[in-house]
Amino acid sequence: MARTIISVADLSIVFDTxxxxxxxxxxxxxxxxxxxxxxxxxxxxxxxxxxxxxxxGLETPYSGAVTVDGRPMQRPRPDVGMxxxxxxxxxxxxxxxxxxxxxxxxxxxxxxxxxxADGLIxxxxxxxFADAYxxxxxxxxxxxxxxxxxxxxxxxxxxxxxxFGALDAQTRSVMQDSLLELRERIDATVVFVTHDIDEAILxxxxxxxxxxxxxRILRDLGVDLPRPRSNAIMxxxxxxxxxxxxxxxxxxxxxxxxxxxxxx
Amino acid sequence: xxxxxxxxxxxxxxxxxxxWEVIARSGIVNAVLFPPxxxxxxxxxxxxxxxxxxxxLGASLYRVVTGFVVGAALGIALGVLTGQFALVSSLLSPLxxxxxxxxxxxxxPIVILWFGLSETGKLFLVVWGVFFTVWLSTHIGVQKVDRGxxxxxxxxxxxxRQMLQEIVLLGALPYIxxxxxxxxxxxxxxxxxxxxxxxxxxxVYRIEIAQQNLQTGQVMGGxxxxxxxxxxxxxxxxxxxxxxVWWR
Numbered sequence: 001m002a003r004t005i006i007s008v009a010d011l012s013i014v015f016d017t018x019x020x021x022x023x024x025x026x027x028x029x030x031x032x033x034x035x036x037x038x039x040x041x042x043x044x045x046x047x048x049x050x051x052x053x054x055x056x057g058l059e060t061p062y063s064g065a066v067t068v069d070g071r072p073m074q075r076p077r078p079d080v081g082m083x084x085x086x087x088x089x090x091x092x093x094x095x096x097x098x099x100x101x102x103x104x105x106x107x108x109x110x111x112x113x114x115x116x117a118d119g120l121i122x123x124x125x126x127x128x129f130a131d132a133y134x135x136x137x138x139x140x141x142x143x144x145x146x147x148x149x150x151x152x153x154x155x156x157x158x159x160x161x162x163x164f165g166a167l168d169a170q171t172r173s174v175m176q177d178s179l180l181e182l183r184e185r186i187d188a189t190v191v192f193v194t195h196d197i198d199e200a201i202l203x204x205x206x207x208x209x210x211x212x213x214x215x216r217i218l219r220d221l222g223v224d225l226p227r228p229r230s231n232a233i234m235x236x237x238x239x240x241x242x243x244x245x246x247x248x249x250x251x252x253x254x255x256x257x258x259x260x261x262x263x264x
Numbered sequence: 265x266x267x268x269x270x271x272x273x274x275x276x277x278x279x280x281x282x283x284w285e286v287i288a289r290s291g292i293v294n295a296v297l298f299p300p301x302x303x304x305x306x307x308x309x310x311x312x313x314x315x316x317x318x319x320x321l322g323a324s325l326y327r328v329v330t331g332f333v334v335g336a337a338l339g340i341a342l343g344v345l346t347g348q349f350a351l352v353s354s355l356l357s358p359l360x361x362x363x364x365x366x367x368x369x370x371x372x373p374i375v376i377l378w379f380g381l382s383e384t385g386k387l388f389l390v391v392w393g394v395f396f397t398v399w400l401s402t403h404i405g406v407q408k409v410d411r412g413x414x415x416x417x418x419x420x421x422x423x424x425r426q427m428l429q430e431i432v433l434l435g436a437l438p439y440i441x442x443x444x445x446x447x448x449x450x451x452x453x454x455x456x457x458x459x460x461x462x463x464x465x466x467x468v469y470r471i472e473i474a475q476q477n478l479q480t481g482q483v484m485g486g487x488x489x490x491x492x493x494x495x496x497x498x499x500x501x502x503x504x505x506x507x508x509v510w511w512r
Contacts, residue, residue, distance in 0.1 A: 081420075
């Protein structure tokens, strides 16, 4: 087993709401090895995004220990990149300048940053749009730029929070395939949050299934499907067996939660 | 359909001027109090020829431009401070919200007591009128900056002390520009009040003098000049704004 790069130990997060305290994340523990692609799946409100934000250093304080590369996460760090559900591109910057923003902030010269940006623009296939402004791009193109922008600082860890959740089904499947391709070429550990089981199994080496109220991890499932993969794998018997496992687990958990709430 | 709209649109002002001329000359109205456009035009030409017009125009423009620039600069600076820092906002926002609704014109009497008929008093009125509008729009703009952009910038290693110049100011710019545009017409309102209160030169001052001499042609010429100034200022600003908020 490769060495651990992300370690989440006994992570709990409690939110204060007008209705009282809500346990968003309940004693979650897992670790991610260098180079691994891990998906966290679960229903909305299960705390999966909160876990991701904690690894990003955006969610403090928390109880438990969350470290990346052995150092506790207390604030955002350039070695941890993030892609959000919305692209959040800077509307006043061109595609190239959006991607160059990170390197510039880390003290790279204008020409170095530009070279990094141009390399990434080439990689995401948006050469024709290097000088375009975000509002002129489609949703899928904007999200590609957001991915390139997050990669520009060469993060050791790339966090993705339902990055394809706001896209239509066709664009989403194209984006999944290009992420799979991209992944063969970059050396980053990825944690990817989604509520779509197909997306999780397609992309991941490991799937963590979370349940809601309070958010905890139900199952840590290895995805032993060959790479390189593409959307075509979704008809493979091994894939379907894995999917059935996941669905059974989620269904029984859903029933348990339902019985519990009707009994209580 | 479209062509006829353009045609009627082009005729709008000429038709109005002709109707005005006919009515003013028909004897239905008193031509001394309601002179026809031809008389107004002659009065304007004489005003320009005497050389007085450009002195008046210069005096008024100086007041509007200086007052606008100072008021806008103060408004943006304090709007950023109150929008960004809760403590500054707690200290200043209640005060500003109490002072803001008082029409700036109501300050004319006290301004005369404080500054007499000096230029300082006139600038004070314009600055006062411009400041609150620009302050409020900047304050709101800074507060409404998309949190997602700030989180994205943080994840990319943007230092907190650079957040203002990199994200907040540009994010708030569309709001600031709207505030500045409103402030342009306010600066003209307050100019009128300032010059009516007593001056030695200025477009509005000249309107008042002409009124006292029953030179209604020049009164109307002054109004036209004032309207044109305000119109040009607004259009110029709209053109500048389009380039400032280039990503829209």
